[in-house]
Amino acid sequence: MNGSFETGDMVGWTFAPFGPETWTVLSSGQPLPPVAPDYSQGGGDEPTDPLFGFGLPATEGGQLAYFSSNYAMSGPVPAVRMYQDVVLPPTPVALGWDMAWQSGGGFAPGQQSIRVLLRDASTDALLAVLWDSAGEFPIHAPLSSLVFPVAAFAGLEVRVDLEVIATLAPLDVQFDNFRLL
Numbered sequence: 387m388n389g390s391f392e393t394g395d396m397v398g399w400t401f402a403p404f405g406p407e408t409w410t411v412l413s414s415g416q417p418l419p420p421v422a423p424d425y426s427q428g429g430g431d432e433p434t435d436p437l438f439g440f441g442l443p444a445t446e447g448g449q450l451a452y453f454s455s456n457y458a459m460s461g462p463v464p465a466v467r468m469y470q471d472v473v474l475p476p477t478p479v480a481l482g483w484d485m486a487w488q489s490g491g492g493f494a495p496g497q498q499s500i501r502v503l504l505r506d507a508s509t510d511a512l513l514a515v516l517w518d519s520a521g522e523f524p525i526h527a528p529l530s531s532l533v534f535p536v537a538a539f540a541g542l543e544v545r546v547d548l549e550v551i552a553t554l555a556p557l558d559v560q561f562d563n564f565r566l567l
Contacts, residue, residue, distance in 0.1 A: 392446075392447040414448045452558070467547055484562045486529040486530065490557065513544065
């Protein structure tokens with residue numbers, strides 16, 4: 387599992403329905419890349435992302451995965467997925483990862499959300515929602531380590547699926563250090 391993105395790329399991860407254009411790998415503390423101007427939509431050359439220039443820390447090694455939706459420049463982003471298939475060991479395990487986010491507005495199911503899902507690797511059927519921003523989550527959360535039990539799926543090939551929807555406002559999410567415990 388390329389859970390810490392230390393290869394400097396997204397090797398092992400699959401993107402749907404788009405390619406990796408909304409995802410990038412950053413070095414620890416590296417400021418976010420500048421936003422390219424989009425004059426076709428009346429945009430100027432000033433970045434509009436609320437986290438522009440903010441350096442994010444990696445929690446494992448020196449690289450991290452970063453999702454950005456620059457809503458003001460590109461418009462709404464429907465459900466975007468980044469996932470990786472893994473075989474869980476036969477003994478009881480947990481899945482852990484580190485995550486931070488900044489939303490330009492609140493969260494609303496189906497409109498503005500971050501979800502970490504567990505799916506069947508062969509059918510893509512939903513097995514479990516490990517984490518969902520639906521509810522009373524703040525619009526900003528500092529880097530936090532999360533752990534969820536996945537023992538019920540021990541021995542199975544599963545899909546660790548990161549789903550981000552940003553149709554209401556800009557949304558920036560950092561993921562790092564996916565690991566089986």
